[in-house]
Amino acid sequence: MKGIVDGDAGICGFSAHIETEAPDVFGPCTVTLATECKNLQELGNQFEIDIMDTLKRGYNSTFFKRVFELTPPIHGECAGYF
Numbered sequence: 001m002k003g004i005v006d007g008d009a010g011i012c013g014f015s016a017h018i019e020t021e022a023p024d025v026f027g028p029c030t031v032t033l034a035t036e037c038k039n040l041q042e043l044g045n046q047f048e049i050d051i052m053d054t055l056k057r058g059y060n061s062t063f064f065k066r067v068f069e070l071t072p073p074i075h076g077e078c079a080g081y082f
Helices: 051-060 062-070 073-081
Strands: 002-008 015-021 028-035 046-050
Touching: 046 051, 046 062, 051 062
Parallel strands: none
Antiparallel strands: 002 015, 015 028, 028 046
């Protein structure tokens, strides 16, 4: 499964190009990220998201916790693009 999205975050005005690929619906998802946002660049140009962890734990998942560590409190919605 593959996905591509181009988005403008809104409050900051930074754009992002995101490509995702997962071999199956519940497996790990590889994310390729190109963004002007210095905070989200800390995630790296490519990383994995554990889909099941994110589905089960939502904002308490490993991925969302990492995004919340990197972004100012008002910018938590940035992770919604993934």
